[in-house]
Amino acid sequence: MLESQLQALAASAQQRIDAAASPDALEAVRVEVLGRKGALAEVSKGMGKLTPTDRVRIGKLLNSTKTTLESALDARLKSFADAALAARLDAEWLDVTLPAPGTRPGALHPLTRIQQELEDLFTSMGVAVLDGPEVESEYNNFDALNIPPDHPARDMQDTFWLSSGQCLRTHTSPVQVRGMAKLGPPLLMIAPGRVFRNEEVDASHEHTFYQLEGMMVDRNVSIAHMLYFMRTLLKHIFNREVTVRLRPGYFPFVEPGFELDIQCLICNGSGCPVCKQSGWVELLPCGLVHPNVLRMGGIDPDRWGGFAFGLGLTRLVMMRYGIDDIRWLQSGDLRFLRQF
Numbered sequence: 001m002l003e004s005q006l007q008a009l010a011a012s013a014q015q016r017i018d019a020a021a022s023p024d025a026l027e028a029v030r031v032e033v034l035g036r037k038g039a040l041a042e043v044s045k046g047m048g049k050l051t052p053t054d055r056v057r058i059g060k061l062l063n064s065t066k067t068t069l070e071s072a073l074d075a076r077l078k079s080f081a082d083a084a085l086a087a088r089l090d091a092e093w094l095d096v097t098l099p100a101p102g103t104r105p106g107a108l109h110p111l112t113r114i115q116q117e118l119e120d121l122f123t124s125m126g127v128a129v130l131d132g133p134e135v136e137s138e139y140n141n142f143d144a145l146n147i148p149p150d151h152p153a154r155d156m157q158d159t160f161w162l163s164s165g166q167c168l169r170t171h172t173s174p175v176q177v178r179g180m181a182k183l184g185p186p187l188l189m190i191a192p193g194r195v196f197r198n199e200e201v202d203a204s205h206e207h208t209f210y211q212l213e214g215m216m217v218d219r220n221v222s223i224a225h226m227l228y229f230m231r232t233l234l235k236h237i238f239n240r241e242v243t244v245r246l247r248p249g250y251f252p253f254v255e256p257g258f259e260l261d262i263q264c265l266i267c268n269g270s271g272c273p274v275c276k277q278s279g280w281v282e283l284l285p286c287g288l289v290h291p292n293v294l295r296m297g298g299i300d301p302d303r304w305g306g307f308a309f310g311l312g313l314t315r316l317v318m319m320r321y322g323i324d325d326i327r328w329l330q331s332g333d334l335r336f337l338r339q340f
């Protein structure tokens with residue numbers, strides 16, 4: 001009696017195992033058949049009424065049924081795992097024979113690139129390339145450039161002062177002072193570098209930007225020499241004729257002083273945020289070196305003369321590449337940088 005009950009139970013359990021469509025369905029069969037309150041446990045309750053001989057026989061049969069069903073369950077469960085793995089391997093494959101994608105090559109920052117192009121140009125013209133510190137003395141940044149402490153021109157540049165009394169240089173002009181001391185007359189030099197102003201940041205102003213200073217000291221230096229150098233520079237960078245205008249400008253270290261503006265290359269003169277809607281961009285302030293500056297540089301202004309200019313390198317880069325917001329340059333944003 002128990003024997004046939006067990007056989008029927010085993011057969012139906014095996015059928016359900018074979019038909020189970022998921023690991024969850026299998027688990028349900030396991031609980032119903034092999035669980036503590038399952039069908040097999042139910043059968044074993046009736047064992048107490050059996051004769052000792054029958055009990056041994058049925059006990060064995062019960063055990064073997066249990067083992068058989070357990071391994072059938074495990075096998076079916078493993079087949080689900082195998083199928084899942086096979087499906088995954090099918091979906092997520094990798095061709096290891098393909099060539100590696102390789103690293104993305106880096107590139108020079110546009111500022112570095114233009115700076116190097118200008119250094120190459122000027123070096124080929126026999127001009128010395130000088131370097132100066134970003135933390136500069138008050139004397140070099142101001143006094144030696146004919147900007148004494150009470151001079152109103154000190155307010156033209158909002159300065160980051162350090163507790164040491166030094167400042168972050170507000171322009172590359174202090175390298176003129178260093179250049180005169182280092183080279184003596186006659187001299188022909190440029191000095192590219194980073195400068196700092198305590199300014200509100202917007203599309204055309206940054207607290208940190210780049211300039212390129214130029215200076216020539218020789219006999220009979222004229223504005224024609226100055227214009228020649230500046231035109232050569234612009235032509236080299238833009239590779240085309242650029243419309244320029246020269247207007248008077250005031251800087252304590254030059255006399256006379258000028259502003260050389262270029263027509264905005266972003267809007268072609270029609271007005272945009274970079275040129276503040278004026279169509280022109282101040283790019284090259286310049287002039288003939290003030291006698292006081294020469295004198296403080298240890299050069300006799302009666303025997304020597306000179307010109308100087310302070311190119312806005314950052315603006316030049318913006319014009320050259322059509323960048324309409326200065327903040328991109330120091331953003332570190334890869335979407336911007338990868339274009340160069």
Ligand code: DAH
Nearest residue numbers: 171173285286287308309310
């Ligand atoms: N240092 C000036 C500035 O940053 C720019 C400048 C003007 C430099 C005239 C010069 C110059 O060498 O001659 O505002």
